[in-house]
Amino acid sequence: MDNSKWTFLQTFTPQFQAIASAKIEAAKLAPAPTQESFQDISVLLSKATKILADATGGIPTYDQRQYEIQLKAFERSIESLRASSAPKPKFAFKRKAPNPGAVATSTAQVAVAPTPTPAPEAPSSTSSNLVLSSQSHKYITRADLAAHAQQTDLSIFDLEHCVVDLLPPDASDAPDAKKHISISALHARNLTDCVLLLPTVEGSALLHDMTRCVIVVGCHQFRMHSSTKIDVLLAISSNPIIEDCKAIRFAQYPDIFKTPSERTQTLPTICVQDFSHIRATPSPNYSTMTDDDRVGLADALALAHRSRSSIDELSDVLLPK
C-alpha cells in the first residue's frame, strides 16, 4: 500500500508540474488568445483537476493543497485573460485595417483577411420587419403598407382613432397574388380607439397597452397585456390569455370575414385564461359577448369594411369611455 502510494507520488508530481508549466506557457505566450486556445487551456485545466481529484489520498495533504492553490491561480489567470480579450472583434479589426496599405505585396492575404471580420456585422443591418406606427384618424388598408415580402410579421404601434383593415378587398373573392398578404406574427402596442380587421395570422398575436379597441383576428396563440375595454373577435384553437386587463369581451371571428376554406373549419369554444386571476372563481376581467352583441358588431364591421367608414362613423362599435 505504502509502496504504491510512493510510486504514484513519484510519477504524479513531475507530470503534474509538466502540465502546469505547459499551461502557464500557453497562457502567457499567446498575445491574442483565441477561442480555441481558451478551450485548450480549459480542457487542460479540467484534466489536471481530475487527476488531482483522483489522486486524493494518494499524495500528502500538504502537496494536495499546494496543487489546488496552483490550479485556482491558473483558473483566475484564465478568467482575467478571457475578460481582457472580450472586446476582441474590435481589436482584431483595428489591427487588420492598416495591413492593406503597409503590406502591398501580400495581396492574397489581404483579400482573405478582411472577409471574416465584416461577416458578423453584415447581417445586422439587413433584417427589418413591417411596421405600422404613429398614425391618427386614418383608414389604413393594404395599399398603405410599406413594401414588404409576401409573408411578413407585422408590428403596429402608437395609433389612435384608426381603422386598420388588412382583410382582402372582398372576402369572397379569391385574392390574387399581388394583394395577398400572409402575416406570420402580430405585435401591437399602444393603440387607442382603434379597429383592427385582420385575416388569420399564422403565428401568434401579442398585444400590449390597448384602450377601447375592436380586434378582429385569427391566430395560433393570443396574448393581451395591460389593456382595457377591448372587444376581441377571435378564431383560435388554443386558449387565448389576458394579463392585467379589464373589461375585455370575447367572441368568435365573424364568418363574413373568413375565407371559404376557413368557413368549413369548426373551432372549439374560446376558453380564456386570465393570468391576473389564477383562481377557481371566474375572472371579473373578461366576459363572453352575447350573441346579439356579436351579430350587431359583426354587421357594423362588415359595413365599415365595405364602405371604408372612418372611425368617427364607427365610434358606436367601440365600448363606451
Added chain:
Amino acid sequence: MGLLTIIRKNREKEKEMRLLFLGLDNAGKTTILKKLNGEDISSISPTLGFNIKTFAHGNYTLNIWDVGGQRTLRPYWRNYFEQTDALVWVVDSSDRARMQDCKQELHSLLTEDRLAGASLLVFANKQDLHGSMTDAEIRDALDLPSITTHRWRIWSCSAVTGANLVSGLDWVVNDVAGRLYYSTTTSPQAPPPPHAIPGTAN
C-alpha cells in the same frame, strides 16, 4: 476519496442533467420542447405554470423544466433555479419592442447565486419569420458579450421548422457534460495529451 469525487461519481451513474427553459412570454419555449419531443405543436396554449419533459439525448437523460413566461409568472421562476445545470434562454427574434425587457430579465437571472456556473444557451427562436432579428443583432441587443460569469452561446433556431434545435441542445449538453462528467466525455477537439496520467482506479 473527497466529497466532491463522491458526488461526481454518483451523478455520473445517473447521467442526468437538469435544464431550465426560461424567456419572456410568446418566445416559444413550450413549442421548442414539444418539437424536440416530436409532439404536435399546433394547439399549444400559453403556459400557465410549468411543464416537465424528460428525454434521452445522446448518453444523457435530460430533465427539462419549462416555466411560463407571462409577467405574472416571472416571480415564480426562482422556485426552479435549484440544481440547474444549464439555462436555456429563449428569445422571440421578431419581438423587437421587448428586447430591452428581455435583456433585463436575462441579466437579472445571471446574478442569481443558484444559477452560478450554469451554462447559458440563448435560442434566437422564430428565425422562420421574415422580419426577425438575426442572432448577431440579438447578441448585441441582449449585450451577451458582457457576460463573463457563465459560458454562453447564441443559437438561431426555429421551433416551427425544427431547424438547429438539436444542434443547440448538443452544445449545451456537451458543455454541461464537460463540466460535470469530464472523465467520461470524449470531446473531439481535445484528445488526451500524451503525458496524461490515467486515473487511479479504486
